[in-house]
Amino acid sequence: MSEGRISPREAGELAACFRAQARNLFGYACGLTREDRALAEDLVQEAFEAAAEDWQVLRELTEEQRRAWLRRTLANIAVDGFRRETAFRDRLPRIEVLYRKIQADPPEQAPPEQALSSIALDRCWRIIQGLAQRQHAVALLRWQLDMKESEIASVLGIDEKTVSVHLYRVRRRLLLQLGRDHPFDGDDPEGAAP
């Protein structure tokens, strides 16, 4: 499939990039797939296949920028998988042009936040692992990948109201786990439904 397109020089550079980046990328993928390792391995492979397509751009970037690019690409490929109705793993699509064109901006560094207690995080992780696939997809897009509800609806091809319902349920379950030690517990946040 790639015969003749990738020169020996590029192939060597790509393999070196793989050696430098794949390990962390796999860890990131495991977070997105809720520790489905086989799927995470597939996602890593797909992300690096995309990297080969865009190597002319990527080879000029720093390691840190490549890392950001690979993560963003891998997340997009995963999202593309969420879009399909049937079993996620069998649907890993060939990468579409839409998902390849990613700006190589360095990741925005959020100001350091107070770390949540590891016990609370552990409880949340267990909740996340137990979510239905569709709920997981919606929640991941909202809070991990920072998408708006309307974007989520269009990416997944579902009704915006459905997105809201999923988010409402997952939000409630997660907040319950954080309950005692987080400041917003019991608050009626601004913007709440009247």
Added chain:
Amino acid sequence: MRAAGRDTGTSPEDALLSRVYQQVTELQESRLSAEYDLDKGLKRYRAWLDGDSEHPGVEWNADRAVTELYAEHYRALVRLAAMLVRDTQTAEEVVQDAFVAMHDGWQRLRDNEKALAYLRQAVVNRSRSVLRHRAVVDKNLQKAPPDMPSAEHGALVLLERDAVVAALRGLPERQREAIVLRYYADLSEAEIAATMDISRGAVKSHTSRGMAALRAALEQE
């Protein structure tokens, strides 16, 4: 029904849950990264790069293997050579020669670990002959000031101070090599022994004598 705002803004709850997701993922990431089978993944990726996903594990030929090593280790090897021969241009030539030689002998190496050891050895040997050649040929030539790429690591900054570089120059060849390999190239005792083709005991004595001499030279200042 919903507790918080629509797309128009992020509620405190959403901000909190974003943090939860980020931090949960980071935890998983650090835990699971370590468990990744890099060799397996790399084998599969190379097979794809070779355009043959039906037959993974096809031969990773010399060109690709050498380019991969080049992309990964070239700079570090130039730094190593530059510490030995004291100018970047010669260092680059030394390293490039070593790569060419390795490419020619790839059929025998066929393995990245072995190849890296071979490269280091070749770089040290070639640096040595450059120095001997220089000592004979241009004794009278004014030396240009050392032209070193700066090291990224904090500990190295200390070792790359001009005074240290100057003091290093004053050491006997073997002691200088042992110290450069240990503290600049960050090799283990066994790797240094293999690279210099001497025993581990000899590595120990060269390194400790070299360090003692360095310390003495620096204290004199």
